[in-house]
Amino acid sequence: MLVRLDPMTAPAIRIAGLHKHYGDLHAVDGLDLEIPRGEVFALLGPNGAGKSTTVEILEGFRKRTSGEVEVLGLDPQRAPKSWRTRVGVMLQTTSSATALTARESVSYAASLYPDPRDVDETLEAVGLTEKANAKAATLSGGQQRRLDVALAIVGRPELVFLDEPTTGFDPEARRHFWTLIEAMRGDGTTIVLTTHYLDEADRLADRIGIIANGRLVALDTPVGLRRRAAAARISWVEDGEERVEETGAPTALLRELLARHPGEIEGLQVVHPSLEEVYLQLIDDASHEARAPEEATS
Numbered sequence: 001m002l003v004r005l006d007p008m009t010a011p012a013i014r015i016a017g018l019h020k021h022y023g024d025l026h027a028v029d030g031l032d033l034e035i036p037r038g039e040v041f042a043l044l045g046p047n048g049a050g051k052s053t054t055v056e057i058l059e060g061f062r063k064r065t066s067g068e069v070e071v072l073g074l075d076p077q078r079a080p081k082s083w084r085t086r087v088g089v090m091l092q093t094t095s096s097a098t099a100l101t102a103r104e105s106v107s108y109a110a111s112l113y114p115d116p117r118d119v120d121e122t123l124e125a126v127g128l129t130e131k132a133n134a135k136a137a138t139l140s141g142g143q144q145r146r147l148d149v150a151l152a153i154v155g156r157p158e159l160v161f162l163d164e165p166t167t168g169f170d171p172e173a174r175r176h177f178w179t180l181i182e183a184m185r186g187d188g189t190t191i192v193l194t195t196h197y198l199d200e201a202d203r204l205a206d207r208i209g210i211i212a213n214g215r216l217v218a219l220d221t222p223v224g225l226r227r228r229a230a231a232a233r234i235s236w237v238e239d240g241e242e243r244v245e246e247t248g249a250p251t252a253l254l255r256e257l258l259a260r261h262p263g264e265i266e267g268l269q270v271v272h273p274s275l276e277e278v279y280l281q282l283i284d285d286a287s288h289e290a291r292a293p294e295e296a297t298s
């Protein structure tokens with residue numbers, strides 16, 4: 001049960017016991033989560049894990065089966081229109097392929113909000129200045145996604161949902177987008193993004209939630225998640241042969257190596273596990289756990 005809080009100061013998002021069933025499928029299966037204001041939160045998980053369903057419930061576009069949800073202090077299913085102007089939304093599928101130009105689309109969206117950003121500044125922020133007068137329908141896939149980002153942020157939302165925002169972006173556009181997110185974080189905007197790019201989550205997120213089979217299987221800072229894989233991999237060449245050791249105490253092993261080899265240690269590398277390795281392990285563990293009850297009954 002969510003305790004009543006002042007809607008103006010409540011956390012950006014509160015979720016308690018959220019379930020969403022599609023027939024027999026439990027797409028969201030008992031989710032509890034709180035996201036404070038000003039946080040950049042990344043929701044990760046494999047295809048079909050329940051990320052978009054969760055985000056769409058939070059956006060007020062999908063009804064939940066049960067549980068409680070509060071976004072900026074209000075239930076999205078019952079929130080008044082004024083609530084929607086405080087929330088920016090970028091859906092997973094592009095919504096911008098219209099006959100309007102990029103500038104006209106952003107201007108129109110800006111007209112719906114009480115205190116919008118400057119239209120040209122918004123186009124610049126997403127790297128679309130040169131395409132401002134191009135019809136949205138003629139933009140490339142990546143450019144349309146950039147326009148979607150512009151439409152989500154032009155209203156100067158307190159909270160913005162970005163569902164796989166950089167899918168189709170070239171590497172330069174992704175870097176540009178990261179700078180934009182960092183600037184929005186600097187302004188105190190709460191940002192919830194789903195992504196399949198672990199480097200993006202690692203770089204941008206204050207906290208990461210990993211969801212599998214509709215359940216949160218990890219919730220931590222990027223550093224905290226990486227620390228879960230205790231072992232570092234140290235490799236070097238000794239007597240002409242490559243040696244590799246995995247250790248939870250890399251400094252101790254390095255000291256020992258340095259003592260044994262007073263000179264240069266050939267091919268020395270210390271590699272810490274990436275977020276991707278930790279993520280894949282967590283997802284693998286979750287899928288084994290999900291299968292275990294079925295195996296027990298079959």
Ligand SMILES: Nc1ncnc2c1ncn2[C@@H]1O[C@H](COP(=O)(O)OP(=O)(O)OP(=O)(O)O)[C@@H](O)[C@H]1O
Pocket residue numbers: 022025027045046047048049050051052053054092
């Ligand atoms: N309208 C619907 N009717 C029936 N099943 C649905 C519906 N929408 C989603 N699902 C199912 O619910 C599960 C969760 O889907 P969801 O789109 O939330 O996953 P996701 O984590 O966002 O995946 P992806 O990374 O592929 O976008 C999937 O198994 C999907 O097939």
